Amino acid sequence: MKKQNIKIGISIGDLNGIGSEIILKTFADNRMLEFCTPIVFANTKLMSFYKKHFDVNTNIQGINDASEAIEGKFNVVNVWKNHLKINFGKEDTFLGDFAFQSLEAATAALKANTIDALVTAPIHKKVIQSEKFKFPGHTDYLAQALEGESLMFMISENLKVGLLTDHVPVKNVPQVITEKLITKKLQLITHSLKADFKVQRPKIAFLGINPHSGDNGVIGDEDDKILKPTLEKLREQGHLVFGPYAADSFFGTKNYENFDAVIAAYHDQGLIPFKTLSFGSGVNYTAGLSRVRTSPDHGTAFEIAGKNEANHQSFQEAVHAAITIFKNRKEYQKLTKNPLKKQGKKL
Known part of the structure; x- marks a missing residue:
């Protein structure tokens, strides 16, 4: 029986930043779909706009819940239905709320185990601030949300x-x-x-x-x-x-x-x-944390946002790291529950 791919949830980050570009470029390589099943928390119309803007060949599969994700597809959960205007490289508190909605939905899916691990695209830490998000970054928000x-x-x-x-x-x-x-x-x-x-x-x-x-x-x-x-x-x-x-x-x-x-x-x-x-x-x-979360080692890069110049290597590495860590943690949990197996002994 074929093992199911690891489900990687992805929050979109700041909509005016480079998050969309590095996500799409990462999964334009179909070999990535052999390693995991990507589930982006955003909106199919928005992702189609980004796909056209960056001329990226990524086939989008729209779904309403992470549990509906199809293996071998680039899945996008429709978190909102709003039509949004994108102004690359601009600070926009209105769009900051949608970055939070993406993160909130992805975190809920992580807690519900409908995704196995979370990879977050960069947020703008000032723009995302609101009554619901009063944190200096992802790390503190996730620590509270996951109670760890x-x-x-x-x-x-x-x-x-x-x-x-x-x-x-x-x-x-x-x-x-x-x-x-x-x-x-x-x-x-x-x-x-x-x-x-x-x-x-x-x-x-x-x-x-x-x-x-x-x-x-x-x-x-x-x-x-x-x-x-x-x-x-x-x-x-x-x-x-x-x-x-x-x-x-x-x-x-x-x-x-x-x-x-x-x-x-x-x-x-x-x-x-x-x-x-x-x-x-x-x-x-x-x-x-009790769940796996990774992200690229850079920010929103407003200075190049929308110019099709963003390097997606760090985001791709973040996806690979999430997969590896998830697998390693599963193995570690099995070994610590049955330590004799680690020593190569039979029960």
Whole structure:
């Protein structure tokens, strides 16, 4: 009996951004339909407009619910019936509501298991704000919707970077980082490496909070008072955690290659080197949730929206990552329920 394809739900993102373009270009390659069944939460008329605009050969299958998705087709759930005017590259709060409707419907399908994993196209974080969406990004929204802890985890083939703090203003970072937060984020990343990436004994590096990890208190004392003592406790508990390392030289010396993952203290400390080393092939993965969610490693790119210039590689990698992580997690769940199988023994 043929196994069913994994159902990948896709939220459309900002309608004036590049989301539609990278989605359509990804599935214009029919080989992608052999790996998964795509289900886009939007509107067939809108997707037909995008298809014509970008001259992309993707056959659209309109459906009313994700449960109706047809394998081997590019399925579009009709979340709304409105006729919408698209102005590529423009901020539009009216359209921001439809980006949220897409995300909300996709998340509901994820919770109902009518899709197996979710890939989100980029939203405009200002435009999408409303009474229903008061979050700095997808990660926080999904953590609440799925009632779980979350970790922003940037992944590529050779580099994985998790964040202690993600969308937090730099001025607030030192106050946010506590022993409790460090321990929680380590637990999330350790579990993800084991369950989602098949790393049996994760080896993890921490980057210092301050320049040169504080230089023994000369440039801030947060590393000495919070980070170093916490890491020492975690090492005593058996975790393979190392650091804190000075962030300015860590990536240039390729020290990251010695670890399964790196945990950065704040957003730009981790994402600038990650995107420098992996841009176009990197994926933003929300670890720690009960469901799988990935996204490309870039934003709405208003400056090129509608010009047919967007590179869809990162979105395609996000789809592949969602498929792989979903499969790995299923396997991990089976092994942990029956650990003797892992050892090759019969019950």
